[in-house]
Amino acid sequence: MFTDSVLAPRAADRFAPWWAERARSNRFDVTQVPFDELGDWRFDPDTGNLGHVSGKFFSIEGMDVRSDSGPVRQWSQPIINQPEIGILGIIVKVFDGVPHCLMQAKMEPGNVNTLQLSPTVQATRSNYTRVHRGGRTRYLEYFAEGEDRGRVLVDVLQSEQGSWFYRKRNRNMVVEVTGDVPLHDDFCWLPLREVLDLLHTDNLVNMDARTVLSCMPFAPPPGDSGSRHAPAAFRAALARSLDRSAGSLHELGDVLSWFTGERTRHDMSASLVPANRITGWKRTAHEIVHEDGKHFRVVGVDVSATSREVQSWRQPLLAPVGRGVIAYLAKTVDGVMHVLAHARVEPGFVDTVELGPTLQLIPENYTGLPQPRYLDDVLGADPSRIRFDAHLSEEGGRFLDAQNRYLVVEVEDDFPLRVPQDYRWVTLGQLSGLLRHSHYLSVQARTLVACLHSLW
Numbered sequence: 001m002f003t004d005s006v007l008a009p010r011a012a013d014r015f016a017p018w019w020a021e022r023a024r025s026n027r028f029d030v031t032q033v034p035f036d037e038l039g040d041w042r043f044d045p046d047t048g049n050l051g052h053v054s055g056k057f058f059s060i061e062g063m064d065v066r067s068d069s070g071p072v073r074q075w076s077q078p079i080i081n082q083p084e085i086g087i088l089g090i091i092v093k094v095f096d097g098v099p100h101c102l103m104q105a106k107m108e109p110g111n112v113n114t115l116q117l118s119p120t121v122q123a124t125r126s127n128y129t130r131v132h133r134g135g136r137t138r139y140l141e142y143f144a145e146g147e148d149r150g151r152v153l154v155d156v157l158q159s160e161q162g163s164w165f166y167r168k169r170n171r172n173m174v175v176e177v178t179g180d181v182p183l184h185d186d187f188c189w190l191p192l193r194e195v196l197d198l199l200h201t202d203n204l205v206n207m208d209a210r211t212v213l214s215c216m217p218f219a220p221p222p223g224d225s226g227s228r229h230a231p232a233a234f235r236a237a238l239a240r241s242l243d244r245s246a247g248s249l250h251e252l253g254d255v256l257s258w259f260t261g262e263r264t265r266h267d268m269s270a271s272l273v274p275a276n277r278i279t280g281w282k283r284t285a286h287e288i289v290h291e292d293g294k295h296f297r298v299v300g301v302d303v304s305a306t307s308r309e310v311q312s313w314r315q316p317l318l319a320p321v322g323r324g325v326i327a328y329l330a331k332t333v334d335g336v337m338h339v340l341a342h343a344r345v346e347p348g349f350v351d352t353v354e355l356g357p358t359l360q361l362i363p364e365n366y367t368g369l370p371q372p373r374y375l376d377d378v379l380g381a382d383p384s385r386i387r388f389d390a391h392l393s394e395e396g397g398r399f400l401d402a403q404n405r406y407l408v409v410e411v412e413d414d415f416p417l418r419v420p421q422d423y424r425w426v427t428l429g430q431l432s433g434l435l436r437h438s439h440y441l442s443v444q445a446r447t448l449v450a451c452l453h454s455l456w
Contacts, residue, residue, distance in 0.1 A: 001219035002099055002192060015198070018188045019117075022105040025185070028114045029304045034285045038300045039314045048276030048283075050298070050316055057124065058082035058398070060288070060298055060316055062278040063166060065347045068267040071369045076278035078288055078298055079348060080318060080398055081166045084125040085157065088208045089143040089173040091120045091181060092153070093189070100189040102139070102181065103209065108396030109303045110317050112403050116206040116393065117198060120187070124397075137309065138184055143173050150177035154215045157438040158446065159354060161394065162346025164296070164318055166272060169350070169438070170208075172215050192216075196454040200229060202391040203403065207443065210392070214446040215435045218242060218453055230387045230455040234330075234337070234410060238456040241337035244429035249333050249417065252430050259440070262343035262422060263353045270347035294365050296320045299400060317400040322364040323391070324404035326444045327378040328452075329358045330387065331411050331425065338425040339408075339452070340374075344442060354442040355434070358423070373420065381409045388451045404444070406451055428452055 035043065040053045051059035063079040091102040106118035123137045142149040154174035161168075183189070195213065199205050205213075220243040227235055240246045250258075280291050288298035297319045304312045328339040344356030359374050366372065387408040394402035417425065431449055434440040441449065 001217045026306045030109045031302045033300050033302045047274035062273040062275040064273045065270045079166045086124040086170045089121040092176045099192045107305045110400040111396030112203040112393045118206050122208045150175040162348035166348045199454045203393045207395045210447045210450045214449040237332040237337035241428040248427045249425045319400035324362045326404045327359045327407040343422045356442045385410045
């Protein structure tokens with residue numbers, strides 16, 4: 001496990017000059033184009049689905065949803081269907097007692113700021129099997145089965161956005177190596193502490209890096225780390241929260257029983273249908289858009305990138321209508337920090353319900369609908385009680401300018417422990433334990449877990 005004694009950064013900061021040099025050394029250009037200029041991407045004349053002529057990568061299809069909960073109980077929508085499982089992997093190596101991560105400066109067409117800090121490997125099966133007829137995926141061999149390249153610390157399937165993907169999963173991996181690893185210009189060894197610190201910079205550490213970071217095995221620090229990001233009392237309570245032997249408001253068995261009950265309590269059916277059968281959406285030459293302007297658009301882009309396996313291509317992207325707000329409320333209970341998790345229902349989840357943040361929404365989508373719980377507690381919070389606050393982008397290979405404000409807000413002492421049925425107070429140690437298994441925490445919750453690790 002990684003502890004505070006090996007999280008300290010190196011004295012010489014290599015990141016800033018390396019990052020600036022990578023931005024100068026590569027050329028990126030992303031331009032929206034009409035659908036009839038998407039090249040190998042075509043609308044099926046019978047179904048209206050938008051897919052690649054190879055049948056690989058992903059497709060934009062329709063989904064019909066019926067639910068027994070939420071402000072809207074029945075709807076249909078476009079959905080990204082990507083049944084193949086990709087690899088998100090970080091190589092870790094210890095230098096002078098300090099664990100370092102091999103991180104990549106990776107361009108994705110939908111990224112805010114284009115270039116973001118990414119895992120060592122971030123590739124779909126279509127990409128690493130080279131359906132695009134481009135270059136090979138660097139360092140893939142360290143994550144291949146049957147290879148003796150290092151010690152596997154993390155290997156777990158995790159979901160992605162259940163409102164935008166249909167049952168999408170990626171393999172999250174961390175592999176520790178001891179031997180020499182050839183270093184390419186687009187890659188840099190960074191101390192783990194520094195990678196966590198960079199989460200506080202807007203739109204820098206990408207979603208795929210954040211989900212892998214959240215799955216890493218951390219142990220409570222032996223003493224105060226002296227982090228500049230949160231007050232000492234909060235850090236101490238958070239460190240105790242990571243210790244699974246410390247007291248918690250609910251035993252893990254009770255949390256699991258509650259969560260299983262939430263999965264069985266909700267009745268939701270979500271089925272793929274031809275895209276030309278969905279209602280409330282219209283397709284023009286340039287976009288697929290909801291008739292009231294909410295939710296998201298589907299658009300086409302033309303891409304050129306000198307640093308990618310293929311230097312030019314075209315593809316569709318999903319573009320949300322606005323910036324989201326995603327937050328945990330945090331509260332110290334008997335000296336142990338707890339966060340308020342929500343058993344969130346989303347139609348694209350494999351198992352209907354995953355543990356999500358306290359609050360997750362795009363405000364524009366709630367016009368004319370009841371206000372979500374805890375919205376005022378997050379947006380009206382005293383700034384002095386906000387422990388984490390950064391704008392972070394979602395996966396730029398599928399989403400265009402998908403940006404959310406991620407927050408951790410420490411509530412007042414008199415904030416009630418009694419919460420609605422679909423919420424539970426849980427510790428960081430309990431969440432970290434659940435992350436050893438698939439389909440417990442949503443991708444948004446995993447980002448916030450990584451953000452919490454940046455605070456203690």
